[in-house]
Amino acid sequence: MAGSAREEAGAGGDVDALVRELLLLMPRMASRVKRIPLPEGLQAQSLAPRHLSLLSCLLFDGPMTVNELAARLGVAPTTVSLMVGDLSEKGILDRREDASDRRRRIVAIAAERHDAIAAWLAPGAAAWRRVLGPLTPAERRLFVDTLRAYEVAVGEERGV
The missing domain is CATH 1.10.10.10 (Winged helix-like DNA-binding domain superfamily/Winged helix DNA-binding domain)
Incomplete structure (x- = not known):
């Protein structure tokens, strides 16, 4: 079961993991555009x-x-x-x-x-x-x- 949960998270299934990723990504994108x-x-x-x-x-x-x-x-x-x-x-x-x-x-x-x-x-x-x-x-x-x-x-x- 733990393996399938990890696979699901790795495939983009874990919403919280993706939210964290996006919260890090969005400011970097905005900064890059401003430069x-x-x-x-x-x-x-x-x-x-x-x-x-x-x-x-x-x-x-x-x-x-x-x-x-x-x-x-x-x-x-x-x-x-x-x-x-x-x-x-x-x-x-x-x-x-x-x-x-x-x-x-x-x-x-x-x-x-x-x-x-x-x-x-x-x-x-x-x-x-x-x-x-x-x-x-x-x-x-x-x-x-x-x-x-x-x-x-x-x-x-x-x-x-």
């Missing part, structure tokens, strides 16, 4: 991790409105509007009128900053492609869904 250096053209811009998500959306999904960005990021439009204003002042983002609705503004990465931002985000995107590539579509979905569920559960545990 990805900003490209030279962006170093003076005081970019923070919160900008990473916004810039990732624009890089991978293309120009969009503040409301679309807010929906994708899961934050209030006012939060995105403040970040867009800050990044626009720094010349990182462009805001232009929507040709189909002149009341709306479209946000995009400034053309002269696009390559530097792509270079900044490339190592993380390449790493995700490398680890997700061998998985089946169902395994990929399970992985992402598990991370989302963890994020929600942490918020619930903290009453946030």
